[in-house]
Amino acid sequence: MAATVTKGVEDVNVTFEDQQQINKFARNNTRLVDLKDEIELKKKELQNLQDAADDLMMLDDDSMLIPYHIGEVFICHSQEETQEMLEAAKKSMEEEIAALEARAVTIKKLLSELKVQLYAKFGTNINLEADEE
Numbered sequence: 001m002a003a004t005v006t007k008g009v010e011d012v013n014v015t016f017e018d019q020q021q022i023n024k025f026a027r028n029n030t031r032l033v034d035l036k037d038e039i040e041l042k043k044k045e046l047q048n049l050q051d052a053a054d055d056l057m058m059l060d061d062d063s064m065l066i067p068y069h070i071g072e073v074f075i076c077h078s079q080e081e082t083q084e085m086l087e088a089a090k091k092s093m094e095e096e097i098a099a100l101e102a103r104a105v106t107i108k109k110l111l112s113e114l115k116v117q118l119y120a121k122f123g124t125n126i127n128l129e130a131d132e133e
Helices: 016-057 079-125
Strands: 002-009 010-014 068-071 073-077
Touching: 010 079, 016 079, 068 079, 073 079
Parallel strands: none
Antiparallel strands: 002 010, 068 073
């Protein structure tokens, strides 16, 4: 079953496979936007961890217990233990960001391939560019 798209002077038949590619492009484009948002959120969390580590280093009193938020509770640890926990959290966050960025690169590559195929078939009758605001 093929539909006909009329725009301007050209008539272009849209086959089921074409529609599947367009849908695949739209789904992956949405995933990419969601990944970018998640990456930004993780980067802000990483910056907060870095700021906490910097503030912790400025403390003079080594005997003071530092409250550390885990889940829904605060647990008090020594300055050294808290510093170690912050470093572990930062490392984990950096790994998560790297994994998300790798997924984003993979999706960008797929989107690029789909754009080439769809623009080759539909030319100016299709717009696959994201609206930048």
